[in-house]
Amino acid sequence: MTPHRRAFVAGALGLATVPTLAKATVPMTKFQVLEAVIAAWKKQDVEGVLAHVTDDIVWRNSGGFAPAIRGKAAMRQALTAMAAKIKANAWRIFDYAENDHRLFMEGVDEFWFHTGEHIAIPYAGSLEFRGELIHEWREYFDGRLSIAMKNGEPLSDEVKEMIGRPVAR
Amino acid sequence: MARLFSILSEVIAAWQAKDVEAVLAHMADDIVWHYAAPGMPPVRGKAGAEKLLRRFQADMHDIQWRIFNHAEAGNLLFLEGVDDYRTTDGKRMAVPYAGVLEFQGDLIIGWRDYVDLGVIAAQKAGEPFTAQVEALLARKAGR
Numbered sequence: 647m648t649p650h651r652r653a654f655v656a657g658a659l660g661l662a663t664v665p666t667l668a669k670a671t672v673p674m675t676k677f678q679v680l681e682a683v684i685a686a687w688k689k690q691d692v693e694g695v696l697a698h699v700t701d702d703i704v705w706r707n708s709g710g711f712a713p714a715i716r717g718k719a720a721m722r723q724a725l726t727a728m729a730a731k732i733k734a735n736a737w738r739i740f741d742y743a744e745n746d747h748r749l750f751m752e753g754v755d756e757f758w759f760h761t762g763e764h765i766a767i768p769y770a771g772s773l774e775f776r777g778e779l780i781h782e783w784r785e786y787f788d789g790r791l792s793i794a795m796k797n798g799e800p801l802s803d804e805v806k807e808m809i810g811r812p813v814a815r
Numbered sequence: 816m817a818r819l820f821s822i823l824s825e826v827i828a829a830w831q832a833k834d835v836e837a838v839l840a841h842m843a844d845d846i847v848w849h850y851a852a853p854g855m856p857p858v859r860g861k862a863g864a865e866k867l868l869r870r871f872q873a874d875m876h877d878i879q880w881r882i883f884n885h886a887e888a889g890n891l892l893f894l895e896g897v898d899d900y901r902t903t904d905g906k907r908m909a910v911p912y913a914g915v916l917e918f919q920g921d922l923i924i925g926w927r928d929y930v931d932l933g934v935i936a937a938q939k940a941g942e943p944f945t946a947q948v949e950a951l952l953a954r955k956a957g958r
Binding site for chain 2: 706711741744749769772784786790803804808
């Protein structure tokens, strides 16, 4: 039975009216976990993001050009530093696929700095889960594009086309 | 083996055998191929794809293209892998990437490989692989 089907059955049985039981019987899909992370980050709620990762998370957020960020404490530090610089973000996912303990995603990290620069980096990545928590996070993109945008260069037509796709539901 | 991944496995086998026609046989006429997303513009159409394949193959030897993980949803195949090969002048290139392939029936109509062009430039310049690239390469290839 899929998690969605379980949710439907739980709802039909009235389990949703018993919060602890509903919580125990309706696990989040991996995509729902990602949606919760995105919702938290939209509010720049660092602890809301960290609630969905393991203590020993390995976060490869640089497309291969920088070392991985290891552990929740280091991720907290990185996210807190990012949140201080970012005025608003429109991180969104276009497509995804799940298998037993992994979620693949294609999306865009789009955000605006307080200083005015507009960054929009299309990327693909994968999240590896331990239960409902993310324990490895890998994103692939062109780091040079990120640097160019941070220097104020406009988005290319290719980037605009890639980020203009409908968001996944 | 999952359906779309089995088609990709045929593409990989053809690519490693340098059989350009067999690779093209798996592409739709109106394929949009982002071979280095998001930094480079895509190649559009099979004729453009053929030109690119022939250019790549002229400088790619001992190709060890492998896939670490994959998953499918509808007509989409997601994967993580590495393009691992030697250039004509003997340099080893090994570029970790994530890709998304869109299928129309059994044919690939959209192909987006997300890579870091800075990593490629550093390897082409003869710089040693970074620790993070080595870590990504060390994973066991998936089935």
